[in-house]
Amino acid sequence: FMVDRLEELWKTFAPEGRPHTLVINADNGPENSSRRTQWMKRLTEFSDTHQIRIRLAYYPPYHSKYNPVERLWGVLENHWRGELLDSVEKTLGLARSMAYKGIHPVVRKVKKSYKTGVSLSKQAMRELEKRFDRKPDLESGFVTINPTLPAMESEAKAGRPQ
Template identity: 30%
Template sequence: MIRVIFACDSIRYWWQNYGAVHYRSASSILLMCDGGGSNSSRQYLFKQDLQALVNELGIEIRIAHYPPYTSKYNPIEHRLFPHLTRVCQGVIFDSVEMVKNLMANAKTQTGLKVFTTILTQVYKTGRKVTGDFKQTMKIVFDDYLPQWNYTAKPQV
């Protein structure tokens, strides 16, 4: 099986190990994504892999992208990253396992605790969207700001 992009593998891992356990009655997942990178709002490869993911999980995923150049308003940037930077400060990384353990030690007095894992898949580069995906996808774009907001629904 060709592995989907890293973002979708990360979502799958979270849902199977945390989300489905803690949110048993959830009928959908809301993801707030930055506007760039492999999960960019303009990337149909992300949408294709997202469609495959919702088909596999059987739950719809709603995507709300931050507009370009506004990722600084993403609360994760302010709530998580400073603490990851703090625990890694002055450390010379000599293994992926060391980085994983350092990040797992990031916590705050207000209750932030970081859970880490290492995804070891190898991802194929240069992939293209299949020719008929745009005609067969079950991705519904919002009426308001459809370029940034949409929902991927499982296909029957």
Template identity: 35%
Template sequence: MATSNGCHDTSEFACDSLFQWWVNEGIIHYPKAKSLLILCDGGGSNSSRHYIFKEDLQKTANALGLEIRIAHYPPYTSKYNPIEHRFFPHVTRACEGVVFDSVETVKTLISRTSTSKGLTTIVHILDKIYETGRKYAADFKEIMPIVFDTHLPKWNYRAIPQE
């Protein structure tokens, strides 16, 4: 889990979090992986409708040299996200009644979170200010290398690394 220090949830933050997870954890556990499957809610910073997310995702795929497949949950179905509803309540409980007086306090609390089924968390702080209101490049839609699936293309697509 990555947290952003004093700024907003943006598509750039979502993609930086994915990048940091891969270089710090993913590549260690999945060294032969050629692609990643990411399940995303339908709204927020990684919305299926936002081209800025697709542009940031493509940059991440390029930087990692990995195909990133996105499968968005349709609107109002995030309750079926297996990670969110099996793990986030435990994070909330770990933080109940605590005054967040520093980023380190939050990091420590979240790092201690686990479930009886063995889910644990690893926390990295992304110490960057993320700009809100960014727009995708003027020609991104025309030259976009994102490959949309034939089945439910607005929710399922791939960012394939470009040279």
């Protein structure tokens, strides 16, 4: 789900305005842990497809007050004022009408279904793990995924004819 949203966002950038490095600050919850195989596989594919370095920076446990997303949730909860969210329409409407620092969010319903329990084999994850640069002593707190070079570029760097 999260990588699909990155793909959507990526399309909104003009090619010359696309970043060369994407930093994702995350809370290290189970959905986006750097040990979650499907998450890391999809991020690596995104990195390769778009030739972008991805840096994952995880907030330490119990430091949610520094996470802007947590502050956003607080604003959203205050905006709801304890109303019962008893329909999708009501929930989407309340989310659309809130503002955080004067900015209204873009809200839409995602209709795609995602299977749960999808993971890589241990062998596949070991292969993927070779691609990750984990900071010493902070292996799960800071991870860099560097894109692989497209075949033509890597051959040129190796001095092979294309």
